[in-house]
Amino acid sequence: MTTVAVIGCTHAGTFATQSILQEHPDWQVHVFERNGTLSFLSCGIALWVGDHVSDPKKMFYSSPQALAEAGAIMHMRTDVLSVDATGKTLVARDLETGEEREYAFDKLVVTTGSKPVIPPIEGIDSDHVLLCKNWDHALAIKERARNAKSAVVVGSGYIGAELAEQFSIVGVKTTLVDAMDRVLANNFDEPITTEVEKAFAEHDVELALGQKVTKFVDTGDGVTVVTEKGEYTADFAVLAVGFLPATDLLRGQVEMLPNGAIVVDEYMRASLPDVYAAGDSATVFYNPTGKHDYIPLATNAVRQGLLVGRNIETPTRAYMGTQATSAVQLYDLSLAASGLTMGGAERRGLDLRMTELVDDYRPDFMLSTTPVTSLLTWDPATREVKGGQFMARADISGAANVVSMAIQSHFTVDDLANVDFLFQPNFDKPVYYVGAVAMKAAAEA
Template identity: 40%
Template sequence: MKVIVVGCTHAGVTAVTEIMKQHPEAEVTVYERNDNVSFLSCGIALYLQDTVKHLEDMFYETPEHLASLGVNVKIKHDVLKIDAKKQQITVQNLESKAIFTDTYDRLVMTTGSAASVPLLQGVDSSKVLVCKNYHQAQAIKQSASTSHQVTIVGAGYSGIELAEAYANTDHQVTLLQGDSQVLSNYVDPEMSARIVASLQQHGVTVHLNTPVTAFNTSEPNAPVQIKTPQGDFTSDLVVVCTGFMPNTDLLQGQVDLDRHGAVITNDWLETSEPTIFAAGDACAAKFNPTKRPIFIPLATNAVQQGRIIARNLYGHVQRYPGTQATTALRLFAQTLATTGITLKKALAAGIDATSVTYCGPYRPTFMPQTSEVVIELVYDRVDHRILGAQFFGEYDLTQSANAISISIQNQNTIEDLAFTDMLFNPFYDQPVNYLNQVAQMAIDQEN
């Protein structure tokens, strides 16, 4: 079996290592156009604020180690064309400029995603940066020492993390968001308001409903002028964090893509061409709360899909179970964790959904200290299925988000959650666990 993997992203690295583990007889070649593999972009904010001292620590795999496993690793090789009918690819060696073809029995497309940069005047200025890969991370760190005023455009996970990192390093930070809330893919408006309040308490200026229309960088040594319908802003540096888009140009006309350009796969992660698999940010993933495929660029999902492709290389062995898009964010002294769908998005998807919110101490008040946790639980009013949850507070509730993720994947109901056996210890929770309590609140609401 001759296997070609295009792109050594999180999904690609996992697919390669798992293939070599499960099918050591396979002939595996990796084509990667960059000079590095496996960069964890979630570490950029950590590097900016010196939590991580060396950016190179954000690589968890090397071309040399992959080669030691028996993989034919082709770094700085750009795949120019795919011919699905001939099971052939055209490749250019970016150093020698030589162009050649290669053939495959199975093709694994793990080309990842790229920063979605709006086509605005001035966006290509050296003072307007994007946040995604290793080299962009280097530019962000280098510019931090010479830029006191920093403006972040976009309030997704990357934008929020960078805003915190710049605030922690004594920068004057402004966050511009085009719509009415932050983290709109992950939280509802009430939780967004709590996050905005936390940012503001730490000196970050937040402007919602403020889409950027242009950047004026005509004067080389002058600050960037940021144009919006709500007025102009000036800043020494701008970092654009307006989301990601799938890298799927190679597959245009070769396999089925959705309207956003993400690859459509089946339960076995095969594309419409059975010899071509796809995983990670290049794909639309089955989102279990709605049972529909959507674009979910998360490393955790990419790794799971890479492992599953390795299992299905010779036949249908492991179904892809879908994802809940479970995430977490450390924001100053507080933790945000989310899983599943928000109420706002559930209603927009036509689901008869509602939510309940638990606010209370995470453990008994007789303990020396405790703190408030906020839990919003989203569920379907028709069948009582759990659809999503959002957690916020100083106490670490990330594993509770994982527990709700399991509940969503297993199609559990609010009744299931209310009566799930959970531990009690005064150091960690209440006699009735907060997950039991928020589910009981949902039952009471329905009754």
């Protein structure tokens, strides 16, 4: 009987376990998870803070019991201390009893996920500085926000921006701090981020941008966040400055990126035989650049986890890569993106062009309509579509999925301009705004 060890069970681990058991119901699958829960949708933390979640228990889509019923041998509240990937053994400690035990395996699945970036800043270990990653963090943030009058959020990526938004909605005076000079600078380009910053200002969120945090000072009943340019005191602070792969167990045993992400091929195989990795602990193949990259998203984790089961015995289904397609709602602004922004292209040393179009999303004869800002990035040499960004006070999330498929299929701006998009006045204009921005790009090329 083949024995599999799955280390870590959030998204990639949950779906890897399910897919392995579906493909190989006679295999023995051991799942090791240091927490008492699994499958937590951390993207819902900010929504829960703002009372937009019907039941926090529904933020978990699976459970130890469900995986056990599927055939897995569950080791919850168990910390894996060491792994010998070549010798195919691991040592784990039961966190309830303290007992340590060695386990042998035939195949190893590393789905250890990611950990919050915690910079070496003085005072960062204060009880008034919270993290935002897992269920325990969610409980702490929800409890603090219930009675707090003020908060500082450090980091204006998706998580930080959403927390700042929801804090402001529930009446917590909020300051949003970031070393970058724009909010969501890694996710969207300036025509869009400018409008987001206006929305924050309208809701009394103080923006402290272009300011690196130098120190946290515990005031006893709160914390002062000290930056290069100012000081911001609040009841608590939340650190949301990014994530790193939690892969120390395998360091030196398999090929990794400099940040610790395990390099996997299109079948989720690491550089050592019988070792697989998926999700935030692994690389993704980023289609806009054609290179391995590190992009921790739940969507990537789910798809990679499913592929583990398909390929763990025989390479069967290749990974199609990712465009890092994502979306966020901030106040009444819907934002969605796929692929490279101009900022992302510049950071990677790529020469791209960007075409901008602002146009109503449906005909003016309708009783209501609203403008959509569309940004399309493309390669001037090949004319290939490399990214798209959209913003409106309407649901434009589907546009990012359209651009995602265009990038994955190596569409040129000419191809995208000639796609057969629907027209119906309730939904769009005779020329769908994705097609319209592509037409404008084709004319500029």
